[in-house]
Amino acid sequence: MNTEKNINPFNGYIALFALLLSFGFLIFGIVYKHPFDTIVACILLLLIAKGFIIISPNTAKVLLLFGNYKGTIKQNGLFWINPFYTRTSLSMKARNFESDKVKVNDKMGNPILISVILVWKVEDTFKAIFEVDNYTSFIKIQTDSAVRKLAGSFPYDHFEDEMATITLSTNFDDINNALENEVTERLEIAGIKVIEARIAYLAYAPEIAHSMLRRQQASAVVAARHKIVEGAVGMVESALSLLSTKNIITFDEDKKATMVSNLMVVLCGDSETKPVINTGTLNQ
Known part of the structure; x- marks a missing residue:
């Protein structure tokens, strides 16, 4: 039996x-x-x-x-x-279990804090009473074990592994499904039915959180700068083409380089540009 x-x-x-x-x-x-x-x-x-x-x-x-x-x-x-x-x-009622925040390493070795919420109920009373010593304690220990395995199987984000298709911080549905399957497999011996399993808290560990934030900010700044430069080059190209087409002014290579430099400074600079009125020639 x-x-x-x-x-x-x-x-x-x-x-x-x-x-x-x-x-x-x-x-x-x-x-x-x-x-x-x-x-x-x-x-x-x-x-x-x-x-x-x-x-x-x-x-x-x-x-x-x-x-x-x-x-x-x-x-x-x-x-x-x-x-x-x-x-x-x-x-036989459905019950909630929220795990403590545990510090584990993700796939890339970065320390992170993670906790999960588990919704479960007893499905097989024989297994719950006779197959394990204390099924509530068994649920807690096996859930923590499943969380550690899950965290070690995926990177936290794409910054560490650009080739990753699933990360802990972005693919919530895939991660929650993987967690639910892992917990279900572990709790089957105790006759427990897992109704839902999902991540409740996820963050970098305090000792690296500040560094990771600065890295993300730097990546955002680089991406923004790239976009600004790309737009500025297009605007300069359009301005030079328009001036040349309408024969407003004829540029030699030196004047063209000077104008391109000035326009790039104006368009890509962080601070507000202060105009300087030139009352002489373009060469002064």
Whole structure:
């Protein structure tokens, strides 16, 4: 027996009626002084009373008879079972688990902080009770292990690995699916169903966060500068072509180089350009 077995218990209301009959039989034995009937009625009364069981919604009862697994009751209501059964209650509700922020290394060896949120529920009561020692502790440890493996399988971003197709900080759906599959595989032995698994927190570790931020800012500045220079070259080219086409002015190579230099300074400079009025010739 390596899996759950559902059983249908006896109707509790019929047992309740039998309990009332036993009580009446007991009163009869006492009143008419029938010792044997009184003893039998007492035994029946105790056995019937001890066999009652009430199961609330989203709750299961695991039944053992002298250490032997007999089955699980998942129905709701009032029932009667063998009074010698040992009963263990188990919640079937969906529950949340948020892991602590753990420091791990990503695929490129950078230390990062990561935590996850896991939504789970018990699916197989036999495995949850008998296959692992403590299934809630098992969930915590295995989830942390899955997070460490996931973080070590992907780079944090594309700055470290430009050829990576999936990174922790950008491909959230792919990462969450990989995490869910990993956790599901690990928790299957405990009869746990993973409803959802997703990253709750992700950041560089404090000791490298500032350096990584400066690196990202530098990359953004370089990209912006590249775009500015590209646009400035196009504007200078258009200006020279327009001046030449309309015969507004004729440039030799020196004058063209001077104008290109001035226009590039104006267009690419960080600070506001202050105009200088030249009242002489272009060569002055």
